[in-house]
Amino acid sequence: MSGRLTLSWVNKDKALVPTDDGSYQWVERDDPRVTEVRLLQQRERVGDVTDGPEDNLLIRGDSYDALHALARTPEYAARYRGKVNLVYIDPPFNTNQAFEDYEDSLEHSVWLGMMRERLLLVRDLLADGGSVWVHLDDAEVAYCRVLMDEIFGRANFIATVVWKRRNDPRNTATHISADHDFILCYAKELGSTKFQHLPRTEAMDSAYVNPDGDLRGPWRRGDLAARNFYSKGLYPVTTPSGRLIAGPPSGSYWRVSEDELKRLDADGRIYWGPDGSSRPYLKRYLSEVKGGRVPSSVWHPEEVGFVRNGKEEVRALVGDVFATPKPERLLERVIQIATRPGDVVLDCFAGSGTTGAVAQKLNRKWVLVEASSLTVEKFTKPRLEKVVCGEDKGGVTKDVSWDGGGGFRVLEIGPSLYERFGSRLLLADWAKGEEFSRAVAAQLRFAYKADGPFCGSKGRTRLAVIDGVADDVVVRSVVSHLEEEERVTIVAKGASPEAAETLAWVSKGSRLLKAPADLTRSGRVVR
Numbered sequence: 001m002s003g004r005l006t007l008s009w010v011n012k013d014k015a016l017v018p019t020d021d022g023s024y025q026w027v028e029r030d031d032p033r034v035t036e037v038r039l040l041q042q043r044e045r046v047g048d049v050t051d052g053p054e055d056n057l058l059i060r061g062d063s064y065d066a067l068h069a070l071a072r073t074p075e076y077a078a079r080y081r082g083k084v085n086l087v088y089i090d091p092p093f094n095t096n097q098a099f100e101d102y103e104d105s106l107e108h109s110v111w112l113g114m115m116r117e118r119l120l121l122v123r124d125l126l127a128d129g130g131s132v133w134v135h136l137d138d139a140e141v142a143y144c145r146v147l148m149d150e151i152f153g154r155a156n157f158i159a160t161v162v163w164k165r166r167n168d169p170r171n172t173a174t175h176i177s178a179d180h181d182f183i184l185c186y187a188k189e190l191g192s193t194k195f196q197h198l199p200r201t202e203a204m205d206s207a208y209v210n211p212d213g214d215l216r217g218p219w220r221r222g223d224l225a226a227r228n229f230y231s232k233g234l235y236p237v238t239t240p241s242g243r244l245i246a247g248p249p250s251g252s253y254w255r256v257s258e259d260e261l262k263r264l265d266a267d268g269r270i271y272w273g274p275d276g277s278s279r280p281y282l283k284r285y286l287s288e289v290k291g292g293r294v295p296s297s298v299w300h301p302e303e304v305g306f307v308r309n310g311k312e313e314v315r316a317l318v319g320d321v322f323a324t325p326k327p328e329r330l331l332e333r334v335i336q337i338a339t340r341p342g343d344v345v346l347d348c349f350a351g352s353g354t355t356g357a358v359a360q361k362l363n364r365k366w367v368l369v370e371a372s373s374l375t376v377e378k379f380t381k382p383r384l385e386k387v388v389c390g391e392d393k394g395g396v397t398k399d400v401s402w403d404g405g406g407g408f409r410v411l412e413i414g415p416s417l418y419e420r421f422g423s424r425l426l427l428a429d430w431a432k433g434e435e436f437s438r439a440v441a442a443q444l445r446f447a448y449k450a451d452g453p454f455c456g457s458k459g460r461t462r463l464a465v466i467d468g469v470a471d472d473v474v475v476r477s478v479v480s481h482l483e484e485e486e487r488v489t490i491v492a493k494g495a496s497p498e499a500a501e502t503l504a505w506v507s508k509g510s511r512l513l514k515a516p517a518d519l520t521r522s523g524r525v526v527r
């Protein structure tokens with residue numbers, strides 16, 4: 001024991017795989033269903049897309065498989081690993097309810113295990129200056145806070161935001177009406193994280209007035225006396241009306257020296273009251289106020305939306321009610337604080353797609369993952385289609401002057417490379433030809449690129465995938481295509497007895513692997 005505080009739960013040393021009923025099953029951490037990197041298969045293109053790495057992605061499938069693929073498949077890892085600026089997730093809160101669109105009643109340890117696996121991958125994907133925001137209610141927030149301390153480090157905790165989501169307490173509550181949610185916010189690396197200030201509000205600006213018609217515009221009185229000791233801060237002043245003031249108010253010091261006060265006064269920056277006889281105040285001009293508003297940890301529904309706003313926004317767009325959508329203004333607030341235009345935003349519990357819709361309207365790049373195909377078809381995809389087509393007139397559209405543009409690709413988590421027969425693991429029927437090569441490349445972290453007998457390279461090592469048996473002739477033929485100093489990893493469905501020996505002889509340092517047995521020990525998540 002290192003003495004570190006950690007949260008423990010039943011089966012914490014195990015991993016989870018999703019089951020068909022929306023729940024999860026505990027398995028060993030090196031189970032191929034956990035270590036396998038699934039391929040992301042393209043299903044649709046919506047709006048303007050380039051098929052390049054910059055495209056926004058809507059991924060249908062389990063968030064673990066999706067995050068794993070984004071972090072481990074070289075093509076996606078180059079774009080996303082260590083490069084995601086904001087992760088906002090609104091996972092099932094574990095409130096022990098069955099919503100129409102998804103189940104929300106996992107066994108406590110299963111919920112924690114499920115979150116742990118995904119947050120570990122989120123950490124890998126976040127940029128050093130990035131942040132993760134986890135939206136929860138009282139059911140799991142305390143446990144998730146400790147879990148996130150463990151994963152991201154206590155030192156990287158930023159704040160627990162409280163979103164007051166309703167102003168009409170439920171009178172039917174047994175004891176106390178819970179009217180707020182929490183959003184736990186952690187930095188990947190606090191020292192590198194810079195949040196944006198929020199735009200100033202009209203109320204803030206209205207504190208600035210211009211009773212004396214100052215040409216610099218509206219201003220606000222700034223106190224020139226403070227309690228902090230200042231060696232040059234005790235001196236008498238004479239007001240423009242001729243009144244002598246012996247010094248600053250008792251127990252305080254002028255904030256500026258006598259010379260500086262004279263300079264400011266000559267520049268018209270000192271206010272002496274309406275008749276020129278009060279003690280001096282500094283004029284702070286609105287035109288010189290830098291930056292906006294530092295975000296606070298309490299968010300009011302009048303500013304960021306009520307629960308009902310989220311539902312209305314989705315219903316207005318797709319004509320159906322999603323159980324738990326968040327209001328667009330809430331996501332606008334998160335995205336404004338944590339990112340700049342062009343940054344990458346990820347939400348792997350996408351639901352109706354609020355995060356993607358708002359990210360698009362604010363000119364951020366996004367990746368959404370949603371496990372329920374029904375939800376994707378009924379809510380997420382149609383909503384995002386309307387956003388890019390400029391047909392979404394609700395939410396934050398008007399405030400940010402959005403009128404459509406851009407696009408996204410719809411991807412799906414590919415099927416497993418393996419099939420189980422009792423305790424035996426075999427290759428799935430579909431594992432043939434190019435698809436087989438692509439899947440093998442992903443497991444071994446080679447970027448897929450067909451080139452003669454090869455289908456990928458990593459440094460000076462090439463990958464050759466043989467959809468059959470590798471024998472002496474095959475091995476020699478593959479090696480004959482290598483450049484000097486190149487090595488090859490050959491993966492075959494079978495190998496003749498002498499093939500490995502031949503390979504070692506003709507290309508020292510190259511290796512021969514058999515699928516599936518030699519693949520299942522690769523691609524393990526670093527825990």
Ligand SMILES: C[S@@+](CC[C@H](N)C(=O)[O-])C[C@H]1O[C@@H](n2cnc3c(N)ncnc32)[C@H](O)[C@@H]1O
Nearest residue numbers: 062063090102325326349350351352353354371
């Ligand atoms: C609370 S809702 C998210 C609502 C969303 N923030 C919105 O504004 O619409 C949680 C979503 O997570 C999805 N989900 C649950 N488990 C998942 C998993 N393992 N992978 C991906 N999505 C999952 C559910 O289907 C549900 O749509």
